[in-house]
Amino acid sequence: MSDFISQKQQIIKALETVFIDNNKQNIIQSGMVEKIDIDENEIIIFIKLYHPTMHVKQKLKENIFKTIDIYNNNIKQKVRLQIAKKLNYNRNNNKKIHGIKHIIAIASGKGGVGKSMVSTNISVTLANMGFNVGLLDADIYGPSIPILFNIKEKDVYSGRITKKEGTESYILKPIVKNKVHIQSIGFFSKSGQAIVWRGPMASKALHQLIHETEWGYLDFLIIDLPPGTSDIHLSILQYLSMTGVVMVSTPQKLSLSDVHRSIGMFRINTIYVPIIGIIENMSLIDTSKDLCETNKNTVKEFSIKFDLFFLGKIPMLKEIQEYSDLGIPVVLKHYTIQQIFLKITKNIISKLS
Template sequence: MKKKIEKALEKVIFIDNKNIVESGLVKKIDLLSNEIIIYLSLSNPAMHLKNRLIKEITHSIKNQNILDTIRIKMEIKSDTKTKSVIKNIIAIASGKGGVGKSTIATNIAVSLVKMGFHVGLLDADIYGPSIPLMFNIEEKSVNFQHKNGMMNPITSYGVKILSIGFFSKYGQAIVWRGPMVTKVLRQFMHETNWGKLDFLIVDLPPGTGDIHLSLLQEISLKGIVIVSTSQKIALSDVNRSVGMFRIRSISVPILGIIENMSYVFSKKTKEKCYFFGKNGVRNFSKKMNIFFLGEIPMLQKIREYSDLGIPVILENEHIRNIFLKITENIIHKLQL
């Protein structure tokens, strides 16, 4: 019977085009009277990867006609240094740069703090870290304390923050290849004393590259929030991002999409002027079956406070209400 089970497991491909047996993920197979227990050892498995693995193992064993009399029970062990407890990890993504993703990640994080949650913010945009600017955290003011190989994040406005910008001078180019970026992000995620968090917001870089794939393999994401403006060039790039998140081997839930810089107010008539086009993101969300989380206007106050390193929701009631509504929509989509 074990030979038959092993043969089934050899058909399950996980990472680097290797099956889970040759990758050394299968540590032991126990046969009891009415069940199979398969012991797997995974390093920091993301939730969607675990779910896919369980599904594919079940399917493969069923094809071997084993499930007629045997029930499967699986134990997946994760080896991590961190003792952090993070309930919900949400990534903020965009297809195109310059659409205000970091501004939105910042204000969603602070909105959650104002709602009474414990919140962390991981700046995963290695090549263009913006979060230190958004919180006015200067590199020279950062004094990291390491204990047992663990980093402690910097707390600002109630948010625990970690960014590569804390380790580099302002404007310094980060010229790293993919493996180096992956190593650093793994340290940020698993060798940081995040403590107990209700939410960890991950500010992703734009596009669909190494950083995204590495994080999606390392982090148990509850979902993705996408940010875009309404013009076709931005939505074209967002379409590619949606395609990546919906690839079968990745398959991360998209919680919704936000339309940023949606409109400006005319000085004369006070009417809304749709600088990037009207309802572009809303129409895109319907076409792609993605929940529309809300729209954020293009206001000078948002730019001014972002440049000062102050989350704008703390200073402007109108903008605060917009972000609180969007944040409530995200929480609702999580079904918390």
């Protein structure tokens, strides 16, 4: 037993020299090493990371094995690392909105991949499951949510904006459609009107939509992010404590290239947000198989490479476009698509638990 204790002390001493991502604390100080198990045949080091990408894990493994070899020449057992993902849902508690349990962003990095359609149908699916749901259209320059819910100018009733007495702040009321509480900059501009704002002005408007909307109690606030990695994204991460982000991509390499950049943004230490998983939208249909089966696994392969949970595939069907153009969430009309979104949504919920 004393030999095992001595070995453990030597291993801890070695691990105190291992750092990750320019962190000022070593992996022992930062709490990444959960425990070390030692027996006659094997030494197992249990590690939990907040962002275990493949290259981070590989570099960490190399550093640990190299360091243990240097510090412990007498070790005869096989050394094994067990690295697990740790989602930091309690980070930035001061940025939480009172009454909202989970804030989930839907992101892509690229326009035209159906992100707003996915946000719409996940929101409606959650609402139909019995949850209280809000949907924020954060695309200041190209709001799509009013179209996808068929909310027209005449539907944006007066009295939605009231000023707080003695302050410069306002109270904004969301529009409720299909049991979803919806807020969008599109409710405050005319159809077809170009919003020509610089970054700071757009960020200020977004701050108002987030914090001055009377959301009430919500189990989920879904945020439909704009494409790219811009001021808007940084502002949202500054204003809010996110539960996590869901990535959306089509199977094309061009789309995945932009998604890769977005993943890099969300995994930066200073603005880190857990990535819940990735959805493949507009999957090509293999007519020799069931509707839900596709003949492309590009996004799934991408998810494995970058250590992302694969949430599911949405086939490219004309009914999705037709119902979206009518402003009707397709999950309310198409049973197969409804079941696909139900499975994806359940996968998202399971990752939160």
